[in-house]
Amino acid sequence: MAEPVDLSRLLPDARAFLEALSQNNTRAWFNAHKARYDSQLKRPGERLLADMAPWIEAETGEAPRTKLFRPHRDVRFSEDKTPYHTHLHLLWSLPDGRGWFFGLAPDYATAGMGIMSFDRRQVEAWRAAVDGAPGEALAEMLDASDWRVDPPALKRVPPPYPADHPREHLLRYKGFVAWQDDLDAALQEDPRRALERAFDRLSPLARWLAQMI
Secondary structure (H helix, E strand, O other): OOOOOOHHHHHHHHHHHHHHHHHOOOHHHHHHOHHHHHHHHHHHHHHHHHHHHHHHHHHHOOOOEEEEOOOEOOOOOOOOOOOEOOOEEEEEEOOOOOEEEEEEEOOEEEEEEEEOOOOHHHHHHHHHHHHOHHHHHHHHHHHHOOOEEOOOOOOOOOOOOOOOOOOHHHHOOOOEEEEEOOOHHHHHHOHHHHHHHHHHHOHHHHHHHHHHO
């Protein structure tokens, strides 16, 4: 019988494994330590996915799909042939494209919320919202937050919007995710509670996207 999962060990155990993997990124090493990966990353990750799904369902009214990303890298078209990712990534997603994310690596611990890649309809809805009053509300929300947001995908403002649009920066996104970083101390204390707090702080964005996209 498998031992019970102790989520309080997730941060130190996962980081120790990922640090070692970064120094020994080979199939031989990973296969020799597969049981350690299963007990210290995979099973805790699956437990955290299951524990947080009811919280997201309570917030949104929908049960999310959950995903533990595989450690294996797709090296077919990459110059970097190291076979494994040196991070643990989790995803809770809804049919409308909204997702809640958790990432843990030797040098970061972060939680995110948003839509990684808009479909065509969502691109149009995003730009229409950003162009109007909802975009003003989003800009104010971002200014008042401590979220980290990745740079936009487009270098130029898409037509028919002018280059000097007051929210030109937002118009250049083709997907939008905000992140709460530096979760190390909170994860050390209680990983589930740490994610609940991080996701709660990102809830205004979740609600905005639900209404606009």
